[in-house]
Every structure is written in structure tokens, then in C-alpha cells.
Amino acid sequence: MMTPEKNNTDTFYEHFRLDKPTKIGGWIAKAFSRKIFRYAKLCPSDIVLEIGPGRGVFADICLRKNVEYFAIEPNPQMAESLQRKGASVICAIVPPLPQLEKQFDAVVMINVLEHMNSLHDALQVTRQVKEILRPKGRLVICSPDYLNLRHNFFNCDFSHNYVTTQRRLKQLLFSAGFEPVTSSFLSGPVGGFIAFVLSALISRAPFGVLSAMFPENKLFQKLYKLQLAFSRKVLIIAEKTH
Numbered sequence: 001m002m003t004p005e006k007n008n009t010d011t012f013y014e015h016f017r018l019d020k021p022t023k024i025g026g027w028i029a030k031a032f033s034r035k036i037f038r039y040a041k042l043c044p045s046d047i048v049l050e051i052g053p054g055r056g057v058f059a060d061i062c063l064r065k066n067v068e069y070f071a072i073e074p075n076p077q078m079a080e081s082l083q084r085k086g087a088s089v090i091c092a093i094v095p096p097l098p099q100l101e102k103q104f105d106a107v108v109m110i111n112v113l114e115h116m117n118s119l120h121d122a123l124q125v126t127r128q129v130k131e132i133l134r135p136k137g138r139l140v141i142c143s144p145d146y147l148n149l150r151h152n153f154f155n156c157d158f159s160h161n162y163v164t165t166q167r168r169l170k171q172l173l174f175s176a177g178f179e180p181v182t183s184s185f186l187s188g189p190v191g192g193f194i195a196f197v198l199s200a201l202i203s204r205a206p207f208g209v210l211s212a213m214f215p216e217n218k219l220f221q222k223l224y225k226l227q228l229a230f231s232r233k234v235l236i237i238a239e240k241t242h
Contacts, residue, residue: 022222028229031189033058036110039184039191039235040140042067046105049132051094051125052112056082063087072098095125100132107133108140111233113169114153116162126176133240139178141169141236142186148199148232152208156228166234178238186233199232 036058042048044066053059053071059082062069070088073079079091092098095116107129116122129139143164146153154160166183173181187195187202207224214220 022225025225025229028188029055029057030060032186032229033061033110035186035189035191036108036140036142036235037061037065040106040108040138040237042106047102048106048108049100049102049104050108050110051129052109052115053082053087054078054111056085056087058108058110059085059087070102070104095121095128097125097128097132103132103134104137105134106138106140110140110142111144113141113143113172114162114164115157115159118162119172122162122172123176126172126178130177130240135240137240139173139236139238139240141173141238142233143169145185145199145232145234148203149228150203152203152228152231155208155212164234166236169234169236173236173238177240179241181236181238183234183236186235188230190230191235195232199230202227202230203232 042062042065047068047070048062049070049072050058050062051072053073055078056071059069059071063086070090071079071082072090072092072094073082074091074093076091079089082089090098090100094112113122113125116125126139133139144153144160146163146165149156153163166185170181170183184191185195185199187199190198205223205227207220207227211217211220211224
């Protein structure tokens with residue numbers, strides 16, 4: 001594992017590592033990742049790079065399916081955990097992409113683009129991803145839909161900076177040179193039109209306000225996390241053409 005300067009990554013996203021998921025949260029995360037794996041049509045012959053794998057839920061699926069899996073993870077503890085599972089990991093903050101010696105059939109970014117500091121960073125990383133994809137390679141993105149989360153988009157995570165919606169992500173990918181671009185919606189592990197309706201209903205729940213009013217109440221905190229888990233995500237696959 002390549003490790004950059006200590007001060008750059010040692011505390012990066014440390015709150016996420018310490019915020020342990022509940023049993024139902026873990027189940028939702030696994031079902032959610034399986035849905036993305038199927039939508040991306042990944043197979044054992046593919047070479048896959050995941051940027052920002054976090055706890056490694058999607059990585060577990062790839063490794064179990066014998067996909068040749070690589071990752072870029074900024075948090076050293078999470079990177080080491082992935083390495084122990086058998087993944088090849090580079091510890092680095094993106095952008096820019098670190099030096100990579102391979103080209104990939106797919107690059108996966110789940111809940112990553114919304115953490116970009118600016119449009120410039122989002123465009124830089126998508127253009128750099130295009131350079132490391134093989135012809136007909138796919139960029140798979142899943143990010144929160146701001147139109148559904150609204151204030152919760154920023155409240156749920158201090159590092160959310162770049163606003164992501166279906167329309168904005170499509171425009172970003174076309175600007176980076178990807179075509180064609182296809183998209184869907186997810187609400188937890190539920191997809192398509194049902195996900196759109198389900199997330200619209202869930203967005204009306206008051207758990208965010210209640211957890212703010214009663215920050216020590218564990219029940220409200222868990223219900224708020226459950227609401228966030230079923231908030232609408234945009235799932236996009238963009239292809240690299242010649």
C-alpha cells in the first residue's frame with residue numbers, strides 16, 4: 001500500500017470509521033451494493049477500481065465474485081482493513097488520481113463525488129478516470145440526490161460540498177467526454193420508479209429535526225440514519241467511447 005504524507009490522510013473521514021452501522025443498516029448497505037454490482041453488469045473477467053470504498057461493502061462483493069479489484073482509499077485504517085481482505089489498495093486523497101499502472105474495465109464511485117470541494121475537482125477526477133478506462137469501459141457513480149435530501153444533504157455529512165442531482169451528474173459526465181450515459185434511482189436497495197416514490201415519502205419524516213432537538217436520544221439518531229439510508233440516490237453508468 002502506498003501511503004502519502006501522514007498529515008494528509010490520518011484523520012480523513014475518521015468519523016465515518018467510528019460511526020458503526022446498526023444490523024439493519026449493514027443489511028441495507030449490502031443489498032444496496034449488490035444492486036449496484038448487478039446494474040453495472042460486472043463479471044469476473046473485469047478489472048475494477050473503486051475510489052473511496054470506505055468500509056468495503058462493495059469490495060466484499062467484488063472479491064467474493066472473483067473480480068480483479070483495486071481501490072483508492074484516503075483513510076489509512078480503512079485502507080489497511082481492505083488490504084487484509086486481499087484487495088490491492090493505494091492510500092491517497094482524490095483528486096488527483098495517483099499514478100496507476102493498469103487500465104480498468106470499470107471505475108466505481110459510490111457516495112464519493114458529493115465530497116469534491118468544487119466543480120473543478122469533480123470535473124478533474126471524472127476526466128482522469130476516463131484516461132484510465134479501457135475502450136468501452138464504464139464509470140459507475142452513485143451519489144445522493146439533492147432534490148430529495150435538500151438540507152439533509154449537508155446536515156448528514158460535514159464533507160458534502162459538491163451538489164449532486166441526476167441532471168448535474170449527467171452534464172458533468174458529458175463535459176468530461178463520456179457517452180452514452182444511462183441512469184436510474186435507488187432508495188436503499190429499491191430501484192427505479194418505486195425508489196422515486198419511496199424516497200419522496202421518506203423525505204417527509206421528521207427524524208432529522210428530532211435528532212437535532214434531542215441529540216442524546218439514540219432512537220431518533222437511528223431513525224435518522226435509517227431515513228438517510230432510504231433517501232434517493234442517483235445511479236449512473238457512463239461509457240468511454242473512442
